[in-house]
Amino acid sequence: MIELEGLTKRFGTKTAVDHLSFRVRPGVVTGFLGPNGAGKSTTMRMMLDLDNPTSGTVRIDGKHYRDLAEPLKYIGALLDAKAMHGGRSAYNNLLCLAQSNRIPEARVGEVLDLVGLTPVAKKKSKGFSLGMGQRLGIASALLGDPEILMFDEPVNGLDPEGIHWIRNLMKALAAEGRTIFVSSHLMSEMALTADHLIVIGQGKLLADTSMADFIQQNSRSFVRLRSPQQERLRDVLHGNGFIVVEAGNGTLEVDGATTEKLGELAAENGVVLHELSAQRASLEEAFMQMTAGAVEYHAHGTDVHGAQAPGPRWGPPPGSDSDPHAPTSEGA
16 A cells, blocks of 8 residues: 655745655555646655655555565555666566665566567666667566555556557456556556556645546546437427527537436337437546646647637647557567
8 A cells, every 4th residue: 555645846936746645555546636746756756765855754554665575575666767777678677676675586587478578688787779668667566566556647658459458457366456546648558557546746646536436526428319300309308497408410418317216207208219328437538627727737719820729639749659540569
């Protein structure tokens, strides 16, 4: 378990992390979300004693990271996949880490095989693609077979097979009772992976809740109906106290109702339905709603020539590490 109590970090007059308190519990994948500049990276660095907090504490299974004699056996982390010695082979990078934490050399081969890098184990890491570097970083996190794992943007640079693999790996590790803490800007991937969410904005805690509750509490859910007897359907719904929104293209939207209730109501009144579907917001929509007032960096809706763009582009600029559409490659 990871426990934060009043964690605060100031850089001069700038407060990057503001009295954060939460727990990351075992047995589930906990997602760590926040806009750019929210303080996620600083928080994760303080968890590993890479930055000293201005005030507050972080404990790993009840201890400070600095007090762990062989930390890789307690917690494995991927914060920067490039933090490897480029002149060393993948095998030797991991071997140095293993020797520093009294981990058997046999474990090096095991994790290289697990992440799919056995064929390039003897190659220098400086020649690795972004995806291969990510796999090596994941291998280093797994090296000590720890009960706690932290990943920052773990799917960055991975191809579809690699993304599917790391998603299933995190779920499997959580199912074993391990503590999994993962930060990512890819909302679609987080929605498929995380069970619980910690959301921060401008260094402050905004949410500490389950994935399902977060989406429900920060978005609109409704039932969509479409019928060749639209006017009749509208009258039936109004007559039973429902507020109806006309959404165009012959569809009606009703809040605060179930598909079962509306389907039965239509049947009782002889109304034919061509569509009856429950609509729920995505994690991305709920996240945008929750963090709307905590976004520090805003993109303006203009193109490079100064003309008004069709609409806002949410997310990082094309080609950045967090851009899901950025061209990436992954070697064998």
